[in-house]
Amino acid sequence: MSSLKDLFSPRGIAVVGASKDPTKIGHLILKNVVEYGYGGKIYPVNPAADEVLGLKAYPAVSTISGGVDVVVVSVPSAKVLDVVDDAGKAGAKHLVVIAAGFKEVGNVELENELVRRARKHGMRVLGPNIFGYVYTPVKLNATFGPRDVIPGNVAFITQSGALGIALMGSTILEGIGISALVSVGNKADIDDADLLEFFDEDPNTSVVLIYMEGVNDGRRFVNVASRISMKKPVVVIKSGRTEAGARAAASHTGSLAGNVALYETAFRQSGVLSVKSVEEAFDFVKTLSWNPLPSGERVVVITNGGGAGVQASDTLADDGLYLEKPPQDFVEEVKKIVPPFASLANPVDLTGMASEDWYYKSVKTALENREIDAVLVLYCHTALTSPMGVARAIHRAVGEAGARKPISVAIIGGLEAYEAIRYLTNLKVPAYPTPERAAHAIAAQIRYRRYREYLLKRILPGG
C-alpha cells in the first residue's frame, strides 16, 4: 500500500494553531474537521487555551497521548520548524503545512530545512503554502475552504490556492462528487506523482483532476501518470500555456523545445487528458466519473433540431470522431414513433414535433442496442415540450435501459433548460447547456479510451 495511507485515513489529527478566534485559519480548519464529521481523534494544539470548539486543547503535539498520524500546522512560517520537532517527537507521520512564507517568497532555505527535519523524523510533508486537504471516505475536511463538499469519486489536486478553494466551491455548485481534494502548494515533498500513486490504488477514486503549474520531476510524473491512466482517467489543467521567449539555446532542438510543448508531450505520452479551461475540465469530469467507459466508438446523436445536430457532429469531428450510420434495428424502432420525413441518419432527428415520450423511447432503444457504444442527446427547448419533462424522460430511459452506457445530454434554452440541467446532473446524468459542450464531453471518454489502448500497447511488454 502507498505510504500516504495514513495521511488520508489518520487515526488522529492534531491542528497546531487551533485558535479560539473564529477568524483565524487554524480555527477554521479545526471547525471544518469537526463539523464535516471526521470520526477519528481530533486534537487542537494551542498552549494558550484549555479547549477549542469544545475539544480539550493541548500545549504541544508531544503532550497528546494517543496516536497522532497527521499534524496540520497553521502557525507563522518562523515557528514551523519548532512544530516539526514537536510532531516528530510525538511520532506523527505526516505534516500538513498550511503556512506561507517559504520558497514562494524566496525562503528556499527554510523550506529545505522543513523537509530535512521532517525526513529525519520519518515524516512526509504536504505543502507548505496550502489550504489543506479533504478525504471524504473518512469524512475528513481539513481545509479552510467550503465545508460541505459532495462525497464522490473524483480526486482533485490543486497547485493553486485561491483558485483551488474557489473551485472547491464550484464542485458543490456543479454537483461533482469528491473523494479527495488536495492543495499541494509548494510541493516541497509530496507531489503529484506521490498522490497519483495513492489514487491509483484508492478504491474510492475513479477520476483524478489536477490543476498544475508545473512538476519537479517530469520523468517520474510520466511514469506514474502512465500507470494510473491505464486504470483511471487523469485530467490536467496546465497553467501557463502561452510562452514568452523560448529558452536561449545553443541547439536548434533546444530552441524548439519550449516548456509548453514538453508538457503537452508528457501528457500525451502518459495518456493524461490535457484541457485548456476549468469549464472543459469540469465538463470532462462529469462524463468520466458518472458514465461507464465506452466499449467502442459508435456514438449515436439524438436531437430534435438539425442545427444542434450539426454543431454536435462538427464538434465530434474536431475531436477525431466521425459519426456512422446507426444500426438498422435501432432505425426501425425509431421509425415507428417519428413522422415519415424525419432524417434517421446520424444525427437521428426526431424533428421539432418530438415529444417527451419520443425522447424516452429513442434514448432507451439506443442505450439497449448492442451496436451503439455511447449516446448523445440534444434537446432544443420548443413550445411543444418542457425541458424538465424531457429531462425526466431521459432519466427514466437511463434508469430502465438494460445496459449502462455513456450518455451526454445538451438541453438548450433559457432558465427552464438550466433547471433541467441541474435536475439531470443531480442524478449524475452529464448535462450541458450547449450541443458543443455535451459532444466534447462524450468525446473525452472516447479520447480516454484511445489513450488507454495506446498505453496498454506502449507499456505492457509484448503488447
Add this chain to the structure above:
Amino acid sequence: MDEAHRVLERARSEGRRKLLEHESLRLCELYGLPVARYGLATSEDEAVALAKEIGFPVVLKVVSPDISHKTDVGGVVLGLMTLEDVRKAYRDIVTNVPARAPGSRITGVLVQKMAERDLEVIVGGIRDRVFGPVVMFGLGGIFVEVLKDVSFRVAPLSEADVEDMIREIRAYRVLEGYRGSPPRDLESLKKLILGLESMLSELDDIEAVDLNPIILYQRGRGALIVDARVILGEKP
C-alpha cells in the same frame, strides 16, 4: 561505450562544450546511427586518400573549434568529383579560412561523402531540467523553420512512442508518399530516433544534439545523417 566517453572527455579537457564535427559523427556511429561516410584530413595527401576511399562525389568542410558558420569563411566546398578537385579544395580551405577568420585554430578538414539529395528530416535531442532526455522529430526546411512542425517524446521511448511521434507531425503524409513521391524508410527513421535516445540516456554529459539534416530515402533505402552537432552541458 568507452570510446564515446573518451570523445566527450577530450572535448572537456580542451575546454570545449561543442564537439567538432568529426567527433559528433563518430558518436553517432558508435550508437549505430547511419552517417554519410567521412574522415578527417590534416594534409592534402590525406584528403585525397580519404576521397579515394570514400568515393565521389565528396564535400570538404573545415573543422575548427572557433568557427560555427563554416560557409561564411570559405570553409566548405561541395560537389567534388575528382582527386584534382579535392586537392584544390583542400588548398583553398586552408588558405581562405585563416584569411577570413584570423586566429582561428584549424583542426583539420572533413572529407565527407556527398549524400544524394532527397527528403530532409531533422532529429534532435535535449536534456530538459524537468523531463530529462527528450527527443524531437520533424521535416527539414520550412516545415521546421517556419511551421515549427515537430514532435517530441520524453525518454524512455517505446516502439509505440516512436511510431506515434512520427505520425504526430502535420506533414506526416509527406512520409507516406504523395503524388510522385515515394513512401519513406520509416523503419530506419525509427531506429535512428531510438539510437539517439540511447545516446542521450547513456551519456548524461550531453545537453543537446541536432542531427540536421538527415536525408531520408524511400522505403528500403535507409537514411543518412549529413550534419551532426553535439553540445555538452555546463558542468565540467
